[in-house]
Amino acid sequence: MASYCVKSNDGYVEVIFEGEITLEESFDFKEEVKNRINDLHIYQVMVNLEGVTFMDSSGLGMLISLYKEVNEKQGKIVFFNVQDYIMKLLKLVNLDKIFLLAASRDEALSLISQA
Template identity: 30%
Template sequence: MIEQVKIIKLTGNLNATTSQDFRQNITETLKVGTKIVLIDFQDVTFMDSSGLGALVLAFKTLRAADSKLVLCSINEQVRILFELTNMDKVFEIFPSQDAFNQVLVSKA
């Protein structure tokens, strides 16, 4: 059975130390065949370039598998990193899970 939406809730830091676990999580998600992966950043306190690199790799990997990666609930520090690298133009970012769910329901 294909899962429509998989929510991955990250916590703490997304950096060189934790990005390997994140990539593994994406690989597992691909095996299920999820159509949309929502990364919830609500409890992420810090993200560095390694974390951003892992996100870009996940984005490309999921896109190649006809899946979509979207983000929600990013904090100010993460938002600044996205804006400085123009990744805010690449990723679809929602203010919250509720905002994402409203858009998803409106498209159904």
């Protein structure tokens, strides 16, 4: 079963995804996370993908949608702790050239803090 958590911190939001992100979850997650970010009015976003055990194309679409939402608000989004197979998917569709990617939470925090 998939789940997510949104934590607001000092100046940024951290989103933690876990489990299998497929068509069933991706639409709801996308809308709920977007609404939560907009409610907080914080557009510096870190997305932890460490606990994701599977992601299909709908999950990738969710990540793209979150990326677009944050960019439209002149924010910044960093994906971190990306599993190897997800990284392969990102590279396959050239999203690794568009997304800000970090190996760790500390690196993501550093990237999100840069102006």
